[in-house]
Amino acid sequence: MSEINMKEISAKVLEAGVVGAGGAGFPTHVKLSAQAEIVIVNAAECEPLLKTDQQLIAQSPELLLKGLTLAMESTGAQKGIIAVKAKYKKAIAALEPLITNRDNLEIVLIPDIYPAGDEVITIWLTTGTRVPPGGIPLNIGVVVNNVQTLINVAKAMDGTPVTTRTLTVTGAVENPVTVTVPIGTSLQEVLELAEVGSGDLAFIQGGPMMGTLITDLSAPVTKTTGGLIALPKDHMLIQRKLRTIESILRIAKTVCEQCSFCTELCPRHIIGHELSPHRLIRAVNYKNLGDPSLITSVLSCSECGVCEAYACPVGISPLRVNMALKAELRSKGIKYQGQLGQEDPLAKNRLIPSSRLIDRLRLRPWYKEAPLSLDVYEPDEVTLKLHQHIGAPSAPLVKVGDVVRLGQLIGEIPEGGLGAKVHASIEGTVVQLTPQTIRIRKGGAAK
Ligand code: SF4
Numbered sequence: 276m277s278e279i280n281m282k283e284i285s286a287k288v289l290e291a292g293v294v295g296a297g298g299a300g301f302p303t304h305v306k307l308s309a310q311a312e313i314v315i316v317n318a319a320e321c322e323p324l325l326k327t328d329q330q331l332i333a334q335s336p337e338l339l340l341k342g343l344t345l346a347m348e349s350t351g352a353q354k355g356i357i358a359v360k361a362k363y364k365k366a367i368a369a370l371e372p373l374i375t376n377r378d379n380l381e382i383v384l385i386p387d388i389y390p391a392g393d394e395v396i397t398i399w400l401t402t403g404t405r406v407p408p409g410g411i412p413l414n415i416g417v418v419v420n421n422v423q424t425l426i427n428v429a430k431a432m433d434g435t436p437v438t439t440r441t442l443t444v445t446g447a448v449e450n451p452v453t454v455t456v457p458i459g460t461s462l463q464e465v466l467e468l469a470e471v472g473s474g475d476l477a478f479i480q481g482g483p484m485m486g487t488l489i490t491d492l493s494a495p496v497t498k499t500t501g502g503l504i505a506l507p508k509d510h511m512l513i514q515r516k517l518r519t520i521e522s523i524l525r526i527a528k529t530v531c532e533q534c535s536f537c538t539e540l541c542p543r544h545i546i547g548h549e550l551s552p553h554r555l556i557r558a559v560n561y562k563n564l565g566d567p568s569l570i571t572s573v574l575s576c577s578e579c580g581v582c583e584a585y586a587c588p589v590g591i592s593p594l595r596v597n598m599a600l601k602a603e604l605r606s607k608g609i610k611y612q613g614q615l616g617q618e619d620p621l622a623k624n625r626l627i628p629s630s631r632l633i634d635r636l637r638l639r640p641w642y643k644e645a646p647l648s649l650d651v652y653e654p655d656e657v658t659l660k661l662h663q664h665i666g667a668p669s670a671p672l673v674k675v676g677d678v679v680r681l682g683q684l685i686g687e688i689p690e691g692g693l694g695a696k697v698h699a700s701i702e703g704t705v706v707q708l709t710p711q712t713i714r715i716r717k718g719g720a721a722k
């Protein structure tokens with residue numbers, strides 16, 4: 276592939292506003308502008324209850340492979356790996372016949388464990404190589420992309436921008452379902468597609484382990500909304516997410532017995548990262564913040580939640596303590612780069628079987644299929660955030676009263692900044708503009 280074509284791929288991905296669909300929304304055109312040896316499709320989908328990627332692969336294997344091939348061409352990678360759980364049999368059956376003559380592509384089956392989808396762990400499970408603490412996959416020549424990201428990359432080649440998001444809506448609902456909705460659809464409307472009950476419920480955005488509590492159901496779906504989960508308000512996951520950092524610190528101080536289970540099961544620690552949650556808890560409890568390397572190692576915490584939800588026998592949340600520490604260090608601009616240590620010889624045995632995690636999280640009653648609906652939902656109104664990605668918010672290109680067509684560019688990356696473009700996800704009229712959002716209502720003839 277010539278350099279100009281490599282540049283064309285990332286240019287089209289930039290135009291389409293593609294961002295990492297599986298995480299914080301890193302702009303994909305930047306990732307695809309790097310040079311790499313391996314591109315990995317992260318199809319582990321390891322958060323319990325979420326059923327999106329496995330079904331998208333079974334439905335659109337050609338698009339996924341096209342996206343993977345483009346990512347390989349753009350980065351110069353000689354090898355493409357699809358990291359998929361062995362239990363996603365329909366996805367594997369759809370992919371296998373399409374790669375039989377492709378020597379540079381491989382499906383690597385990974386066990387049903389958590390957190391197989393943490394990209395550092397995905398790389399380790401599929402290639403045996405380890406990302407250094409505080410580093411990124413590119414440090415070892417790897418680029419990792421999520422399934423929806425690569426499907427969006429494939430669509431970008433014919434000029435189709437990112438205007439929809441596919442997500443699982445499940446939990447305490449009548450009709451668990453995986454739906455595709457225009458970006459900007461309200462979370463309340465999406466929950467109604469799964470016939471959410473009227474009981475005393477609370478809602479999580481994302482997966483049960485890494486998702487966040489929803490405080491406003493009128494908030495919109497974004498390019499990174501991973502799932503919606505309804506649970507009874509008194510469910511342990513909801514109660515845990517409601518705890519304040521003050522109460523977490525108080526519990527940590529009074530009951531941490533320094534058993535070190537949190538460290539022994541920490542996925543980053545067992546592959547040789549310095550991160551040791553029990554030592555961090557001790558340092559915070561005794562205000563012994565003098566070891567700078569120990570404290571800054573918290574920046575390599577993936578926030579997978581294993582220490583909180585599975586390891587700690589007395590209900591402490593090293594995760595939340597870490598999140599608070601990370602926020603403080605980042606606000607001071609502190610960075611961390613550590614050395615790889617020894618890998619735990621029992622590391623692979625220490626990762627958590629999903630089935631055990633589901634029981635521990637008391638999610639078994641809601642562990643159900645969530646079939647993929649082929650229709651795209653049509654809301655009357657959408658609210659598009661100008662900041663759905665890592666980097667600077669987009670600058671609006673429209674004003675109230677403008678009539679926009681589906682896919683029209685309405686938010687531009689500020690000059691010289693890192694960011695992603697925003698496109699109209701329905702056809703209609705701009706009815707409200709705030710510094711953070713553009714609201715579009717159906718109606719009005721498109722130009
Ligand atoms: S959340 Fe806990 S278990 Fe997960 S990486 Fe961070 S310290 Fe380790």
Ligand code: SF4
Pocket residue numbers: 530531532533534535536537538552553556586587588589590591592593
């Ligand atoms: S598992 Fe819990 S009690 Fe044990 S060291 Fe970690 S935080 Fe303390």
